[in-house]
Amino acid sequence: MLRRLSEHPAAPIYRNQSGHRLTEADLPQLAAFEARMQALKVAQSAHQQIAQAPDWLQQLIQRSYAQVPFYRALGAPPKCFQDIAPITRSELSRDVVQFVPDDISAARIIHYSTSGTTGHALMLPSHPRVAAGYRVFYERALARFGVTLRAGANDVGLLLIGHQQRCFTYVSVAPTRGESGLAKINLHPNDWRDLDDPARYIDALQAELYSGDPLAFTALLAIATKHRPAALVSTSMTLLPALRQRLSTRFGCPVLDLYSMNEAGPIAVFDPELDGYILLQPELNVEILRPDGSVCALGERGEITLSGGFNFCLPLLRYRTGDFAVLVHESGEWLLRDLSGRAPVRFQTCSGAWLNNIDITHALKPYVLAQWTLLQRSDSSLELAIQPYRHDDVIAIKKDLYAIFGLAQVLNIAPLANDIDKVLQYRSELQSN
Amino acid sequence: MSTANPELSPAMNSSLMKEGPPLQVLMRRIAAAGSDVLIEPRIGAQGVVPVDAVVTDLFELLGLDVPAALDDFGVNKSVQDRRRLQITLLLTWLCADETLQTHEKNAALLLQILQQVPAELAKYTTFEQLVSDSDRREELARLTLARMHLLPLGETAAQAQDRLSVLSSAERERLVAASRAAEARARLLREAMARRAAEEAADKMGRE
Numbered sequence: 001m002l003r004r005l006s007e008h009p010a011a012p013i014y015r016n017q018s019g020h021r022l023t024e025a026d027l028p029q030l031a032a033f034e035a036r037m038q039a040l041k042v043a044q045s046a047h048q049q050i051a052q053a054p055d056w057l058q059q060l061i062q063r064s065y066a067q068v069p070f071y072r073a074l075g076a077p078p079k080c081f082q083d084i085a086p087i088t089r090s091e092l093s094r095d096v097v098q099f100v101p102d103d104i105s106a107a108r109i110i111h112y113s114t115s116g117t118t119g120h121a122l123m124l125p126s127h128p129r130v131a132a133g134y135r136v137f138y139e140r141a142l143a144r145f146g147v148t149l150r151a152g153a154n155d156v157g158l159l160l161i162g163h164q165q166r167c168f169t170y171v172s173v174a175p176t177r178g179e180s181g182l183a184k185i186n187l188h189p190n191d192w193r194d195l196d197d198p199a200r201y202i203d204a205l206q207a208e209l210y211s212g213d214p215l216a217f218t219a220l221l222a223i224a225t226k227h228r229p230a231a232l233v234s235t236s237m238t239l240l241p242a243l244r245q246r247l248s249t250r251f252g253c254p255v256l257d258l259y260s261m262n263e264a265g266p267i268a269v270f271d272p273e274l275d276g277y278i279l280l281q282p283e284l285n286v287e288i289l290r291p292d293g294s295v296c297a298l299g300e301r302g303e304i305t306l307s308g309g310f311n312f313c314l315p316l317l318r319y320r321t322g323d324f325a326v327l328v329h330e331s332g333e334w335l336l337r338d339l340s341g342r343a344p345v346r347f348q349t350c351s352g353a354w355l356n357n358i359d360i361t362h363a364l365k366p367y368v369l370a371q372w373t374l375l376q377r378s379d380s381s382l383e384l385a386i387q388p389y390r391h392d393d394v395i396a397i398k399k400d401l402y403a404i405f406g407l408a409q410v411l412n413i414a415p416l417a418n419d420i421d422k423v424l425q426y427r428s429e430l431q432s433n
Numbered sequence: 434m435s436t437a438n439p440e441l442s443p444a445m446n447s448s449l450m451k452e453g454p455p456l457q458v459l460m461r462r463i464a465a466a467g468s469d470v471l472i473e474p475r476i477g478a479q480g481v482v483p484v485d486a487v488v489t490d491l492f493e494l495l496g497l498d499v500p501a502a503l504d505d506f507g508v509n510k511s512v513q514d515r516r517r518l519q520i521t522l523l524l525t526w527l528c529a530d531e532t533l534q535t536h537e538k539n540a541a542l543l544l545q546i547l548q549q550v551p552a553e554l555a556k557y558t559t560f561e562q563l564v565s566d567s568d569r570r571e572e573l574a575r576l577t578l579a580r581m582h583l584l585p586l587g588e589t590a591a592q593a594q595d596r597l598s599v600l601s602s603a604e605r606e607r608l609v610a611a612s613r614a615a616e617a618r619a620r621l622l623r624e625a626m627a628r629r630a631a632e633e634a635a636d637k638m639g640r641e
Contacts, residue, residue, distance in 0.1 A: 020636045069615060075516045075559040083473045083480050085512035097622040106618075111626040114641070123626055134638045158638060172636050182636055211639040235639040262641045293478030 001181045005156070005171035010200035012191045018170045018184075021110070021128035030129055030176060033310070034136040040282035044327070044334050050081050056283045057081075060308055064315050067101035071317065086293060086305055086318040092263075093122050096314075100125050104313050114262040124262050125313040132176060133310050134265055137280045138233065138258075141269035142209075144278065145254035147231045151208040152178035159207035159229070160184035163219040167191070183207070187219045203227045210251075213237050217247055217255075218370035218388060228252045235260050238340075238361065238425075241272070242368045259339060261323075264309040264316060268336055276328065276335035284308040286334070288327045289320060301326045301338060345426040347376045350406030357426040363400050367393050371416055378429040381410035389415035450590055453583030454532035459574035462530050463523065466564050470526045474518035475508045483508055484518045488547060491525045497540040505548050519560040520551035527577055536583060546580045557608040572600040 006014055022030070047053040050061055061084070065077040070091070078084060092099060100109070110131075111123040139149060151157035157180035162169075167186035173179040183205060185191070185198075192198055202225045210229045212220070213236040232247055232255040239257040247255045257270035259277050264284060268277035279286060287295055288302040296302040304321045325336040338358050345357040360374055368388075375383045382405070386393065394413045401411055473480040485506040492499045506521060524547060527533075554563065554573065563569045575597045578585060584593050 018636060069619075073516070074512060075519055076561050078473045078480075080473065080481075085476065085479050085515075095619070097619045097626075100622055102618070106621045106625040109622060109625045112637070112641075125622070125626055131637045138638050160639070162640065174636070213640055233639060236641055258639065260639060260641050266639075 001154070001156075001173050001179060002171050005181050005183050005205070008201060008204055010194070010197040010204065012169060012185050012197065012201065013193070014169050014171060015191070016168050016170045018168075019172050020132060020175060021108075022132055022175055023128075026129050026132070027176065030132050033129070033133060037136045037282060037310075038140075042279045042282050042334060044279070044286060044329070048080055048082065050077065050079060053081060053285075057285055057308060060315055061317065063101065064317055067103055068099055068315065069102070070098040082295060084318050086289065086320045088320045089122060089322060092124070096123060096125060099315075100313055101315065109313060112262045124311075126311055127313050130265075130311045130313065135174075135176070137266040138209075140280050141233070141256055141258060141266065141278075142231055142254075144269060144271060145231065145256065147254060149177075149208060149230065151180040153180065156181035156183065156205040156207040157209060158182045159202065159205060159210050161187060161210055161212035161216040161220060163187045163212075163216040165190070181205070181207075187216060187223065199224045209233065211235065214239050214243055214370040215387070218243065218368075221246065221250060231256060233258050237371060239270070240361075240367065240369055241365050243370065246368050259323075259336070261321065263311075263314065263319060263321070264306050265311065267306070268339075271333075271335070274331060274333060274335055276330075276337040277325075277339055279334045279336070281309065283310065286327060286336075287318070288325065296327075299326055299328055304336065304339075341425065345428050346430075347374070347382070347405075347426075347428055348380060348430055349404065350380075350408045355404065359404065360426065363404060364397065366400075367397060369393075373416060373424065374426050376428040376430055379410075380430065382412070384411065384413045385416040386413060387416035389413075450582050450584055451536070452586060453536065453578050453581070454530075454586055456571070456574055456578075456585040456588075458532050459527060459530060459577070460567070460570045462527055463564060463570045463573055466523055466526050470522055471519060471560055471564075472522070474515065474522060476510050476512060476515060476518070477508065479512075480508075482522070484521050487522060487525050491529055491547075492540065492543070494529055495534060495538050495543070497538055497543065500540065500544050516559055517551045517555040520554050520558075520563065521547060523560050523563060523573070524551055524577065527573070533581070533583075536581070542581065546577065550576055550580060557604050568600055568603075572597070572604070575600065 005011065045054065050058060061077050064071045065074070066072065108127055110126050110128065112126055114122050114124060142149065149157065157174055157177055160183070162184065164186060165188060167188065169184050169186050169191065172182045174182055187198055189195065202223065206227055208230050211233045214234055215237070217232065217234060228251055231253050232251060234244070234255060235258045244255045244257060258266055259268040259270070260266040266280050267284065268279050270277050285307040287305040287307070288300065289305045290296055290302050301324060304323045304325050306316050306319045306321060309316050323339065323341045325339040328335055328337055340358060340361065346354045347357070347360065348354055364372060370387050372384065372386045377383065382401070384397070384401070386397070397413060398411060402409060405411070472482040475481060475483045485503040488503055488506050489499050506518065510518065528543065558569055563573050575585065575593065579593065579597060584590060
């Protein structure tokens, strides 16, 4: 399989090597984990007293205060869940190893880097079984859209697609799925010997699932492939409805918008019928907090704060993610609505009224944009950068934004630079963010 | 009782050392500290009891002027102060004991004790250990008496100092050893993580 992936005549220039790093002993543990997650329902409960919290959460708290150096230094756990002081990326950045339980062996620990939009890279401890553990949540997300992954031996199960100047690319196999193939490719022309190779290679692989971000999928739209995967999974950035629809029409399959982060893995998947992100992990407690640390009521917007997760190298206790949303319980599902990264940013209209960044996202929904940024300068002028940049879109977007900001609004729309990865999406010089 | 032994620490050597209450009385009081003493200290939005208010109550109970600045016990402390503030609650409970109230009271000295003793103890022990472990109970009782310039009833200054030294030295040695082990492990983890860099680490199903 590895030779098939790497030696195909149209294969890209694979620059790197990686692998699952699983051992024989990992496989039954992974299977048991998957079976347990498949059997559990996602539930959230309000529990003031830790003694009334779900068993898994009580065990997590006890273990953290006994085994995790950061929490052990604080003394015994409090009785009330909300008396556990939330932590942020800042605490992790200071010395992330203080959050690794003492009973985790250093021998197999790995890390993933995350920089987000807030600055310096942060190394997050992880383990090969944690990386492999993503699959059960992807499967739960796909099942909502009627997709069951079936790739096995001799199949290519997953095609990871990137589009950057430089991108980590490699081939691998999934031992838990009959050694089915996995390829991570970069659509940037620098990684290919011939301009027609991307289409030939992607069609040859016949991969069951494509995973990428909106930028990569926008680039994929420009490639004349014929293969129809079972699904596309978009991560890492906001996926606008118009782009989702365009992809779904082109590839004839569901396109999932997955809310996921290195700290916690896949958290929720967008369901258009419910207009919200459905929570995926049974052992991940989600709270929404106000700036002062108090807990929002259901339906009140605030900062997504996580406890639990399946990364046993980094058990989370009230981790403030820096993302904001409303948590609701509807139609038997727990979902996040009005999801956005970073604190709300306000923009002022010509009439002096204030808009929320969510209002801007709603205004841009009809457009097939992979990425955008909006900055309001101190003189109230707006600078919108979009990718892809299409003249027709620019005219229409201007019309939509004038409708909400006012005709007198100074508005400049420019192409977003191609080599920017994650961006600070909304900024305002009129208020501190 | 006056003391004149040059080998004693300045605090124990002072002519201010007076006979205090029986040690066992204070140790029993510490052991009796229950859930009405360990209420979660208020830090920011978390917790229940503002420790500065409890300290204020203690000064008023003892008929002392309440100090103007109680910042060390305020709600704007950080989560890392939790252990210290919990031990402060325990110490205020102890200082309110009737057997200590009969002795001369000094507001400045009391404030200093409430600021310093919990900070020292929090480096290596917790509220729970101070209550449940007999050596830690004894250490807290002896340390409090020593700082108040009091000796346990029936003990000489030399006896009191010897016993306090034994109790606290053993803990400090354990703390040093534990700190060394913790730093060695942290170094091991950092090295292990650095060896297995970012995307080379292991397959993941998606970018994040």
